[in-house]
Amino acid sequence: xxxxxxxxxxxxxxxxxxxxxxxxxxxxxxxxxxxxxxxxxxxxxxxxxxxxxxxxxxxxxxxxxxxxxxxxxxxxxxxxxxxxxxxxxxxxxxxxxxxxxxxxxxxxxxxxx
Amino acid sequence: xxxxxxxxxxxxxxxxxxxxxxxxxxxxxxxxxxxxxxxxxxxxxxxxxxxxxxxxxxxxxxxxxxxxxxxxxxxxxxxxxxxxxxxxxxxxxxxxxxxxxxxxxxxxxxxxxxx
Numbered sequence: 550x551x552x553x554x555x556x557x558x559x560x561x562x563x564x565x566x567x568x569x570x571x572x573x574x575x576x577x578x579x580x581x582x583x584x585x586x587x588x589x590x591x592x593x594x595x596x597x598x599x600x601x602x603x604x605x606x607x608x609x610x611x612x613x614x615x616x617x618x619x620x621x622x623x624x625x626x627x628x629x630x631x632x633x634x635x636x637x638x639x640x641x642x643x644x645x646x647x648x649x650x651x652x653x654x655x656x657x658x659x660x661x662x
Numbered sequence: 663x664x665x666x667x668x669x670x671x672x673x674x675x676x677x678x679x680x681x682x683x684x685x686x687x688x689x690x691x692x693x694x695x696x697x698x699x700x701x702x703x704x705x706x707x708x709x710x711x712x713x714x715x716x717x718x719x720x721x722x723x724x725x726x727x728x729x730x731x732x733x734x735x736x737x738x739x740x741x742x743x744x745x746x747x748x749x750x751x752x753x754x755x756x757x758x759x760x761x762x763x764x765x766x767x768x769x770x771x772x773x774x775x776x777x
Contacts, residue, residue: 583765590771648766650696
């Protein structure tokens, strides 16, 4: 089955700097890669996703890149703000009728004011 | 947007009792729902896929007789933790796919504490 690895486990950046989180997946059939932000005790919130027919997607300060050949994808947050501090999870799925997501281990991002 | 309601948000029970958690899709029909478990400071681990009108599909290592899943309607899936023990204490989260929006939506989660 699918296995998703995520790095780093913790990331501390200065406000205004960029943050990059990287994930690799094992199943070449996976074609949907969402990123979730989770605050303590809350549900995961989808922040951006990418499908395998594109290599990059951007939404304001957040961007995701996908390298299908290498089977890795990355989340880029620019101009970080303290409110970006949270745990971020990548996930991979085969976008069929089920949408079964396998999650990475998570990255705890701390943005220092 | 799509809303998934999960109840209860918190539950405390004694060891050996059973606890039921409900997951409802409020404004869409979900033929498939997913149940995840999240221990403190860890990732979301998929426990099972809940299929409306048929048996759930459990992930490797998840005891189907301990974690009973019922998906009797297109808007409701339930997870029952039977004979709960302290090691079952965790955050349980359900999710469902809104076919119209083509994204997964998560419930708010249920924090189970077994004394």
